[in-house]
Amino acid sequence: MPGTRLDLDRIRAARRVIGREFLETPQFGCEPLGRRLGCGVGIKLETANPVRSFKGRGTDLVASGLASASSDGGGRAAVCASAGNLGFALAWSGRRRGLDVTVVASRSAVAAKLDRIRALGAELELVDGDFEAARDRAVEIARERGIRLVEDSLDLETCEGAATIGLELADGRSAFDAVLIALGGGAMATGVGHVLKALRPEVEVICVQPAGAPAMTRSWHERRVVTTDSMDTIADGVAGRFPIPEVLDDLLQVADDAVLVREESIVAGMRLLLRDAGLVAEPSAALGVAALLEDPDRFAGRRVVTIVCGSNVDADAYHRWVGPARLTAP
Amino acid sequence: MPGTRLDLDRIRAARRVIGREFLETPQFGCEPLGRRLGCGVGIKLETANPVRSFKGRGTDLVASGLASASSDGGGRAAVCASAGNLGFALAWSGRRRGLDVTVVASRSAVAAKLDRIRALGAELELVDGDFEAARDRAVEIARERGIRLVEDSLDLETCEGAATIGLELADGRSAFDAVLIALGGGAMATGVGHVLKALRPEVEVICVQPAGAPAMTRSWHERRVVTTDSMDTIADGVAGRFPIPEVLDDLLQVADDAVLVREESIVAGMRLLLRDAGLVAEPSAALGVAALLEDPDRFAGRRVVTIVCGSNVDADAYHRWVGPARLTAP
Numbered sequence: 001m002p003g004t005r006l007d008l009d010r011i012r013a014a015r016r017v018i019g020r021e022f023l024e025t026p027q028f029g030c031e032p033l034g035r036r037l038g039c040g041v042g043i044k045l046e047t048a049n050p051v052r053s054f055k056g057r058g059t060d061l062v063a064s065g066l067a068s069a070s071s072d073g074g075g076r077a078a079v080c081a082s083a084g085n086l087g088f089a090l091a092w093s094g095r096r097r098g099l100d101v102t103v104v105a106s107r108s109a110v111a112a113k114l115d116r117i118r119a120l121g122a123e124l125e126l127v128d129g130d131f132e133a134a135r136d137r138a139v140e141i142a143r144e145r146g147i148r149l150v151e152d153s154l155d156l157e158t159c160e161g162a163a164t165i166g167l168e169l170a171d172g173r174s175a176f177d178a179v180l181i182a183l184g185g186g187a188m189a190t191g192v193g194h195v196l197k198a199l200r201p202e203v204e205v206i207c208v209q210p211a212g213a214p215a216m217t218r219s220w221h222e223r224r225v226v227t228t229d230s231m232d233t234i235a236d237g238v239a240g241r242f243p244i245p246e247v248l249d250d251l252l253q254v255a256d257d258a259v260l261v262r263e264e265s266i267v268a269g270m271r272l273l274l275r276d277a278g279l280v281a282e283p284s285a286a287l288g289v290a291a292l293l294e295d296p297d298r299f300a301g302r303r304v305v306t307i308v309c310g311s312n313v314d315a316d317a318y319h320r321w322v323g324p325a326r327l328t329a330p
Numbered sequence: 331m332p333g334t335r336l337d338l339d340r341i342r343a344a345r346r347v348i349g350r351e352f353l354e355t356p357q358f359g360c361e362p363l364g365r366r367l368g369c370g371v372g373i374k375l376e377t378a379n380p381v382r383s384f385k386g387r388g389t390d391l392v393a394s395g396l397a398s399a400s401s402d403g404g405g406r407a408a409v410c411a412s413a414g415n416l417g418f419a420l421a422w423s424g425r426r427r428g429l430d431v432t433v434v435a436s437r438s439a440v441a442a443k444l445d446r447i448r449a450l451g452a453e454l455e456l457v458d459g460d461f462e463a464a465r466d467r468a469v470e471i472a473r474e475r476g477i478r479l480v481e482d483s484l485d486l487e488t489c490e491g492a493a494t495i496g497l498e499l500a501d502g503r504s505a506f507d508a509v510l511i512a513l514g515g516g517a518m519a520t521g522v523g524h525v526l527k528a529l530r531p532e533v534e535v536i537c538v539q540p541a542g543a544p545a546m547t548r549s550w551h552e553r554r555v556v557t558t559d560s561m562d563t564i565a566d567g568v569a570g571r572f573p574i575p576e577v578l579d580d581l582l583q584v585a586d587d588a589v590l591v592r593e594e595s596i597v598a599g600m601r602l603l604l605r606d607a608g609l610v611a612e613p614s615a616a617l618g619v620a621a622l623l624e625d626p627d628r629f630a631g632r633r634v635v636t637i638v639c640g641s642n643v644d645a646d647a648y649h650r651w652v653g654p655a656r657l658t659a660p
Contacts, residue, residue: 026378048356278610278641311608
């Protein structure tokens with residue numbers, strides 16, 4: 001059993017709390033993509049739910065815990081920083097459990113994500129700067145109001161929620177040799193990685209991050225927290241500069257590798273997921289396919305699962321990325 | 331219990347035969363779509379599987395039955411006429427069960443569908459004319475070779491497979507007042523309709539067909555088979571001219587209404603499913619949203635489920651339909 005902060009019994013218990021909308025998601029082989037990439041490609045699809053990403057698994061846990069605590073006199077409010085998907089999911093789970101949710105996001109966040117957070121009735125505060133500025137402001141708000149701060153990847157529920165994806169992958173439905181996991185803060189990578197290392201130790205756990213936002217990948221390779229001064233990637237969902245030490249410690253236990261991919265590979269990944277699988281993927285959700293494109297020799301003939309973890313895109317940007325080539329010409 | 335050719339026990343038994351890839355598909359509310367359309371919109375998603383449509387449910391039943399029979403000395407081969415999705419699914423199920431599959435399609439069928447049938451190793455024969463010409467040729471091939479002819483909607487397995495969608499809808503996960511079902515040959519409408527009338531008789535079963543291929547809808551309204559001389563619709567998956575009498579009889583038992591929608595509404599439906607739900611829908615899969623767009627008063631404030639039944643599109647055509655408006659300008 002890997003020595004992380006996670007626990008298999010708690011992860012199994014999480015499945016009884018998380019809404020059915022988020023569980024037992026589709027898992028299937030995609031031969032057209034596999035033929036093109038020269039390997040077996042399995043897809044774990046986390047976008048066919050009310051919040052269009054895997055984050056509802058974790059936020060349902062957070063909201064359930066808060067609702068139980070508040071019946072004992074605790075507060076029924078929470079704040080999080082988010083590039084959008086966590087905030088959308090927390091707003092959704094919070095509304096279902098009767099919590100007041102505040103989301104702090106960068107003014108430059110994907111507009112569609114911000115619109116969906118507002119539409120659910122959550123309070124949305126926008127800050128100048130990137131995701132790290134939003135994190136700072138969320139900490140302030142939590143302190144000022146005395147409410148729960150939900151910190152993605154640091155808070156165990158966010159990792160445990162994501163880890164339930166690992167239980168579904170490990171349940172024996174299909175055999176696979178490697179899994180490709182988008183790496184941002186690290187909740188999904190540590191969660192899914194923990195479960196697979198415990199139940200399917202033969203599976204290679206590979207994290208994928210954009211070369212334009214490489215802090216956690218560099219940290220994993222150097223085995224110490226490495227920060228960056230800036231970021232430049234379309235994969236907003238995984239863009240952070242300050243890895244969390246506790247999460248890095250966990251990631252060092254469960255990841256076999258962490259790789260960086262180029263922006264053009266991410267765009268190509270989105271195009272292939274649309275064309276060959278009929279799936280809308282936001283940039284972060286195409287990182288796995290990007291990794292397959294960049295290193296075909298590594299994966300040749302192997303059976304690889306990639307988690308398509310979100311589909312919240314701005315329509316115009318998405319058309320630019322995946323539309324006919326003439327649209328993207330300069 | 332509605333007096334159709336279907337039987338609830340057989341439909342329940344079908345679930346034990348159909349591959350897990352095709353069962354327990356996502357079912358979730360889509361609030362952005364609901365806000366736009368003024369009603370509660372639930373989505374039943376049948377595209378996240380290896381054949382990108384619901385047809386695998388029926389073809390797994392067909393192939394399983396043939397494989398069992400052939401172990402007793404019967405033939406291990408089947409032929410079907412198809413606009414593409416049935417053929418793709420039969421080729422997939424047949425390969426898994428060791429059957430030789432022949433698909434007859436119109437030369438004008440969607441190229442992506444034909445490519446996927448070929449890629450699975452099925453024999454593909456193209457004919458001049460529309461889907462009805464393919465049906466005629468499939469009958470000939472079955473007779474010449476003495477092999478099983480799989481007739482969509484006439485053969486009970488195709489209806490029973492689709493009917494398992496109805497079991498999932500009826501299982502109590504969420505309450506709804508009406509279901510919108512794409513109507514072509516009628517397998518999905520009679521299958522899902524039978525189950526809902528048996529288990530959720532309060533749910534209104536509404537079939538939706540393109541005005542450009544209205545034969546079955548006209549037949550339902552006139553309570554007798556009405557054929558048409560031609561068809562003109564982008565919804566290739568539901569385009570037929572000769573309704574099957576036995577299927578019409580069943581449909582008259584289980585459908586509460588059958589409506590026709592315009593081509594521009596189908597395109598608008600595809601656009602909304604992409605934008606508001608992040609889902610790729612082929613034209614036939616957008617018929618339900620098209621119906622909501624055309625008759626908002628009828629559905630205002632109600633809880634409606636629409637089955638997104640396929641995502642096999644040609645990439646170029648899809649971009650024309652859903653891309654930025656300037657792409658579709660004359």
